[in-house]
Amino acid sequence: MRVKILLSSCVAGAVLGSGAGTLRAQSAQPSTGTATPRTTEQVYKNIQVLKGFPSDQLVPAMQFVAASLGVQCDFCHLENAFEKDDKETKQTARKMMRMMLAINKDNFDGQQKVTCYACHRGAHKPVITPIVSEEEGEFVAEEKMPHDKPNAATPPSADQILGRYLQTVGGVDAAAGVSTRIQKGRLTVGSEHFPIEVVAKMPDKRVTTVHFPGGDSITGVNGDEGWLSTPGRAVHDMSPSEVDAARMDAELFFPASLKQLFKEFRVEPQEQISGREAYVLTGTRDNLPPVQLYFDQQSGLLVRVLRFVETPLGRNPTQIDYGDYCDQGGVKTPFRWTIARPNGRFTIEIEQMQQNVPIKDDRFAKPSAPASSQEPGEM
Ligand code: HEC
Numbered sequence: 001m002r003v004k005i006l007l008s009s010c011v012a013g014a015v016l017g018s019g020a021g022t023l024r025a026q027s028a029q030p031s032t033g034t035a036t037p038r039t040t041e042q043v044y045k046n047i048q049v050l051k052g053f054p055s056d057q058l059v060p061a062m063q064f065v066a067a068s069l070g071v072q073c074d075f076c077h078l079e080n081a082f083e084k085d086d087k088e089t090k091q092t093a094r095k096m097m098r099m100m101l102a103i104n105k106d107n108f109d110g111q112q113k114v115t116c117y118a119c120h121r122g123a124h125k126p127v128i129t130p131i132v133s134e135e136e137g138e139f140v141a142e143e144k145m146p147h148d149k150p151n152a153a154t155p156p157s158a159d160q161i162l163g164r165y166l167q168t169v170g171g172v173d174a175a176a177g178v179s180t181r182i183q184k185g186r187l188t189v190g191s192e193h194f195p196i197e198v199v200a201k202m203p204d205k206r207v208t209t210v211h212f213p214g215g216d217s218i219t220g221v222n223g224d225e226g227w228l229s230t231p232g233r234a235v236h237d238m239s240p241s242e243v244d245a246a247r248m249d250a251e252l253f254f255p256a257s258l259k260q261l262f263k264e265f266r267v268e269p270q271e272q273i274s275g276r277e278a279y280v281l282t283g284t285r286d287n288l289p290p291v292q293l294y295f296d297q298q299s300g301l302l303v304r305v306l307r308f309v310e311t312p313l314g315r316n317p318t319q320i321d322y323g324d325y326c327d328q329g330g331v332k333t334p335f336r337w338t339i340a341r342p343n344g345r346f347t348i349e350i351e352q353m354q355q356n357v358p359i360k361d362d363r364f365a366k367p368s369a370p371a372s373s374q375e376p377g378e379m
Pocket residue numbers: 023027043044045046047048049050051059062063065066069071072073074075076077082083089090091093094
């Protein structure tokens with residue numbers, strides 16, 4: 001049973017891009033596409049601290065809390081009664097939220113510097129005394145932050161790193177020559193495999209279908225619109241931050257558009273990924289969280305993307321690792337990628353690919369009718 005739960009939240013988020021899909025679909029009202037986003041207290045029954053935020057940020061904030069403390073939702077909530085305050089942990093969490101907001105307001109000009117994770121580090125009781133070493137000369141709680149590694153050699157500029165990447169995948173012209181892509185393969189979660197199909201069209205259209213035994217899970221993004229449909233649930237509209245993430249994945253699918261995606265690139269100290277040196281670039285965009293891009297130093301290829309979704313309490317990370325680059329039609333694309341979040345990871349492997357096959361735009365139209373109806377709140 002546990003596997004199933006992990007799976008559904010993973011896959012929904014996966015294809016969705018932000019990790020909130022299934023849970024949101026369960027706990028929030030289905031979106032009606034109204035122009036002004038409703039606030040948390042308009043949608044939920046018992047909001048005392050997180051008032052005034054767009055309602056679609058509440059469940060992502062909860063996922064941030066759960067990941068920060070290393071717990072599941074039921075650590076603080078009764079099943080199917082999220083509004084109730086029966087558990088002491090929920091009441092403590094409310095105090096903690098107030099404390100955290102006050103610390104940041106009073107000491108960090110309101111910037112989100114101290115978060116639940118800053119103290120809790122994945123445990124419900126934070127460690128408050130330094131840990132005594134168990135081994136000779138080993139450091140505990142070492143954190144891989146991009147800033148702590150001194151680096152002697154001057155790294156290449158952002159333009160050089162991006163230029164080399166585009167050259168390595170086949171050159172800007174070749175990459176720009178790919179306008180559609182159809183990929184078939186499988187998605188692996190733990191030891192289970194499911195067939196998957198990805199259909200994409202330049203620049204920002206992409207539909208991913210995972211064939212589960214119980215029906216197809218479909219995620220689509222088409223410009224400013226994104227949706228998710230899972231068997232037995234109404235079609236769920238993505239929130240703006242989900243659309244942003246899904247859209248970026250769709251655009252990254254066509255390497256030639258990489259430079260247009262971001263406003264500016266900053267070179268970060270290099271890091272290691274699986275024992276190999278990587279150049280790190282931070283791509284910034286207006287009013288959206290930054291994105292980190294990792295390029296293998298030897299091959300020049302993009303090996304990791306780390307992106308974030310903002311929540312009122314902190315950022316939820318998604319890491320995508322790319323591998324098995326294959327050349328088809330003069331353009332190299334990854335045939336394997338692993339999507340990882342604090343609550344789990346899964347891998348997609350491509351077995352067949354076609355490019356530049358004409359695909360009609362209506363292939364990317366949002367399904368109008370609900371997939372089917374089911375009790376909301378079902379867990
Ligand atoms: C560490 C405790 C904690 C964990 C873990 C937690 N929550 Fe919460 N949750 C809260 C608190 C506290 C509130 C009330 C926030 C407020 O008053 O502003 C809340 C509120 C909610 C609400 C609003 C209910 C209503 O109608 O008022 C929902 C829905 C919710 N949480 C879902 C989740 C989900 C889904 C998860 C698992 C991903 C989760 N929570 C994990 C503490 C927690």
